[in-house]
Amino acid sequence: MHPSHLWRKGVLSTCRFLHSAQKCGMKTMQAWQAFEYGSPEKLQLNTMAEIPVIKSSIDVLVKVHAASVNPLDVCMLEGYGSTAFNFVRQVNNCSLTPQEFPLQLGRDFSGTIVHVGKCAKNYKVGDEVWGALSPWQTGTHAEYVLAPICYISKKPSSISHAEAASFPYSALTAWSAIKIFGGLCEKSTYGKRVLVIGTTGGVGMFSVQLLKLWGADVTAVCATDAVELVQSLGADTVLDYQSPEFKQNLKELSGFDVILDNVGGEYPDLTIDLLKKWKNSKYVTVVSPLLKNADERGLVLGTFMSGLQASYDTAMSLKDGRSFRWAYFVPNGCTLKSIAKLVDNRQVNPVIEKVYKFEDIPQAYEKVAKGHARGKTVIDYSLCGEEINKEESNSEPKQNV
Numbered sequence: 001m002h003p004s005h006l007w008r009k010g011v012l013s014t015c016r017f018l019h020s021a022q023k024c025g026m027k028t029m030q031a032w033q034a035f036e037y038g039s040p041e042k043l044q045l046n047t048m049a050e051i052p053v054i055k056s057s058i059d060v061l062v063k064v065h066a067a068s069v070n071p072l073d074v075c076m077l078e079g080y081g082s083t084a085f086n087f088v089r090q091v092n093n094c095s096l097t098p099q100e101f102p103l104q105l106g107r108d109f110s111g112t113i114v115h116v117g118k119c120a121k122n123y124k125v126g127d128e129v130w131g132a133l134s135p136w137q138t139g140t141h142a143e144y145v146l147a148p149i150c151y152i153s154k155k156p157s158s159i160s161h162a163e164a165a166s167f168p169y170s171a172l173t174a175w176s177a178i179k180i181f182g183g184l185c186e187k188s189t190y191g192k193r194v195l196v197i198g199t200t201g202g203v204g205m206f207s208v209q210l211l212k213l214w215g216a217d218v219t220a221v222c223a224t225d226a227v228e229l230v231q232s233l234g235a236d237t238v239l240d241y242q243s244p245e246f247k248q249n250l251k252e253l254s255g256f257d258v259i260l261d262n263v264g265g266e267y268p269d270l271t272i273d274l275l276k277k278w279k280n281s282k283y284v285t286v287v288s289p290l291l292k293n294a295d296e297r298g299l300v301l302g303t304f305m306s307g308l309q310a311s312y313d314t315a316m317s318l319k320d321g322r323s324f325r326w327a328y329f330v331p332n333g334c335t336l337k338s339i340a341k342l343v344d345n346r347q348v349n350p351v352i353e354k355v356y357k358f359e360d361i362p363q364a365y366e367k368v369a370k371g372h373a374r375g376k377t378v379i380d381y382s383l384c385g386e387e388i389n390k391e392e393s394n395s396e397p398k399q400n401v
Contacts, residue, residue, distance in 0.1 A: 027051065031142030032361045033102035037079035040365035046102065052138065052146040057119035059146050062111040062129060066165035067140045067379045069364045070202065073105040076135065077365065081291040083299050085136040092136070106140035107329075108132040108168035109147075110161040120149045128155040130340075132168035132331050141361055141379070153336040156343040163350040164343075166376035169329065170202025171339050171348075173286055177327035178207060182258050182284045190215030193255060195274060198262030199235070200226045201373045202351075203286060207260055208233045209348040219253055226374055233351075241266075250274065261285040278321035288326040351375035357383035 031049035034042045054061055075081070082100070089098035110130040116123050123129070131152030133140065155164050178184050184192065194211050198204045199220040211218050212234035220235035224242045231238050239249055247270060254274045261271065264287030275281035289309060294302035313324040342348045353375035356364040361379055368377050 029143040030358070031104055032106075033104050034077055035101050035103075037077065037082070037103075040074075040077065040362045040369065042077065043362045043365065045359070049102075049104075049142060051144050054115060054117050054146065056148065057117040058149050059117045060113050060120050060123055060129070060149060060152070061115040062109065062131075062145050062147055062152075063114050064109045064111040064140055064143060064145055065161035065381050066111070067106045067109045067381075068165050068169070068202075069141075069361070069368045069377045069379065070107055070169050071368060071371075072107065072135065072169075073139075073141075074365055074369045076105055077103070080295065081135060083294040083302070084291050087299055088134075088136040104139045104142060106133075106142070106145075107135065108165055108170075109140035109145060110155055110164035110168075111145075114144070117149075123149060123152075128157075128161075129153065130155040130164045130168055130336065131333065132172055132329070132336075134331055135329075143381070150333050151331045153333045153340055156340040158344045158346070159350060161382075162355060162378050162380040163352065165380075166202065166350045166352050166378050167206070167339065167343070168336060170376065171206045172332060172335060173327070173329040174203045174207040174210060175332075175335050175339070176330040177203070177260055177284050177286050178210060178258075180330065181325045181327040182260065182282055183280075184211075184214065184216070184258060186214050191217065192257040193217045193219070195219045195221070195253075195256045195259045196235075196262070197221045197260065197266060197271075199230050199233075200375070201262060202376045204262045205230075205233060205351050205375065206348065207262075208235050210342075212236075213342070213347050219256070221250075223372070229351075229374060257281050259283045261287065263287065272322060272324070275320075275322045280321065280323070282323045282325060284325045284327050286327045286329075288328065290326070352378050354378070355380050355383065357381075 028048045029051050031046050032043050033046050035044065036042055052061060086098055086100055090096060113123055113125055113127045113129060116125060129152045131147050133147060133151060189211065194216045196204055196207050196218060199208055199222045208218055208220055208230065218235045219237040219239065220230045221239050221241050222230045224240050227238050227240055239246060250270060255276050256274050257276060257279065258281065259271055259275060264285060272283055275283060290306040293306045296302065297305060310326065353373060354367060355378045358379060358381045364377050364379060
């Protein structure tokens with residue numbers, strides 16, 4: 001078919017969908033948005049937000065059934081990363097004045113496809129999918145969201161939408177840190193000693209499960225009240241950082257092949273020295289100063305200073321045959337497909353601390369902002385008042401194992 005005919009067909013398809021949506025009263029949707037940076041109180045429920053329109057042939061429009069609130073969402077609401085993210089929006093939109101507000105947050109989601117771009121060949125209307133979007137994209141705390149097909153996969157069939165929404169952003173961040181930056185994979189991990197610092201959030205809990213599945217000897221660090229939960233995830237050794245003997249116990253366990261730091265240099269006098277010498281050991285942290293430096297010093301100077309800091313950290317670690325690496329979230333539909341298989345095989349499981357309904361998203365932000373997570377904070381768009389009260393009456397984290 002001639003390219004012009006394909007383009008005309010795609011336009012007509014989009015027009016038919018919008019015409020149908022308008023007939024059904026679907027021209028607008030509800031979305032949580034912020035019109036200035038600040039605390040969760042700045043979030044407003046916009047009941048007249050426009051339903052996104054497919055502009056790229058590889059996009060799909062998804063009706064969101066569940067999402068989660070991640071620490072990144074709370075930080076972005078406060079303005080974190082705005083300098084870098086606005087620059088990316090400028091490039092993507094070919095505009096010097098990209099639209100910064102309203103800011104619509106939310107990275108991961110689980111839902112049902114309601115419209116597909118003309119090149120989204122492997123998906124159709126009605127498919128249940130999950131995914132995670134890049135931080136500079138319009139977020140998922142809304143009734144509908146646009147997602148490129150390279151960022152999604154079919155949702156695991158064995159779990160609910162709420163359970164599925166607890167995975168994508170955290171799981172992809174953990175996968176990136178372990179595999180891309182940590183150099184571990186299913187075939188090379190068996191017998192490796194890995195220290196995971198910060199194990200009670202989404203990234204840490206998925207990391208422990210994945211590393212154990214791949215055969216690693218996992219030492220996990222957490223607070224006193226989370227020891228039992230982290231042990232249930234399969235960690236071989238669990239250290240309580242609130243214990244007076246913690247640092248001494250950690251020193252005695254030195255000789256790790258990989259350290260995965262999810263909290264950001266809590267023990268700078270210990271961590272690098274805990275790695276094996278001259279064994280290509282790696283310290284990997286998901287807490288990078290890049291965005292913070294860009295916010296404080298501007299994009300150019302902030303990036304330059306981050307580069308200097310990375311070079312210094314790397315040089316200091318390489319003197320003993322070790323390496324220091326910053327890890328980042330990488331959206332990837334193919335990886336989500338692999339994770340979906342692990343979920344359906346019950347090899348990794350969702351751990352949900354609390355579920356909120358869509359109308360209570362600001363309260364979910366407040367909860368995440370307090371820290372000390374014991375699993376994921378999930379937004380179930382289908383919950384009504386009675387159901388949410390049942391959830392709140394259960395103080396224990398929900399773990400399906």
